[in-house]
Amino acid sequence: MFNMTIILAILAVGFLITTLASVAVNILFVFKFPFILKSLFAQRLVFFCGIDGSIRPEPARVEGYGMRTDSGTYNFEREDVVTFYGIPSILVYRPIARAIRPNIAPIFRKLKKAGIKNKRAYASILDSKRMTLEEFKQTFEVVASE
Numbered sequence: 001m002f003n004m005t006i007i008l009a010i011l012a013v014g015f016l017i018t019t020l021a022s023v024a025v026n027i028l029f030v031f032k033f034p035f036i037l038k039s040l041f042a043q044r045l046v047f048f049c050g051i052d053g054s055i056r057p058e059p060a061r062v063e064g065y066g067m068r069t070d071s072g073t074y075n076f077e078r079e080d081v082v083t084f085y086g087i088p089s090i091l092v093y094r095p096i097a098r099a100i101r102p103n104i105a106p107i108f109r110k111l112k113k114a115g116i117k118n119k120r121a122y123a124s125i126l127d128s129k130r131m132t133l134e135e136f137k138q139t140f141e142v143v144a145s146e
Helices: 002-032 034-041 102-113 119-127 133-145
Strands: 044-049 055-063 066-069 072-075 081-084 087-093
Antiparallel strands (some): 044 055, 055 066, 066 072, 081 087
């Protein structure tokens, strides 16, 4: 009987040590690699790249033409999407990325297709003088006569 008690105590202590070790490894794993835990439940991910080279993932959902995270909505093109273990994701360089509102994302896409790719080109269109109908006809008459 004494031998059986010692054996059961040794097994119980071994089981306790094994359980504590596995919990410690799991906690360390979650704190060391948080993107694995986040990616388990996320349908989409946005990876934020910092100046110091750090990469931090955030779960996201698609809204309009952008991926919405807790920090904002980020516009993306089809070519920007990468797959991370089967999860569609985008990479965002944090210092120059700007969050946009999802309802104006289609306007930015149309401007980009029209060849307006930066703020200066957009400002030059807004600051340009409006032509009257007579000036427009006169301009095209001169061009057609040449």
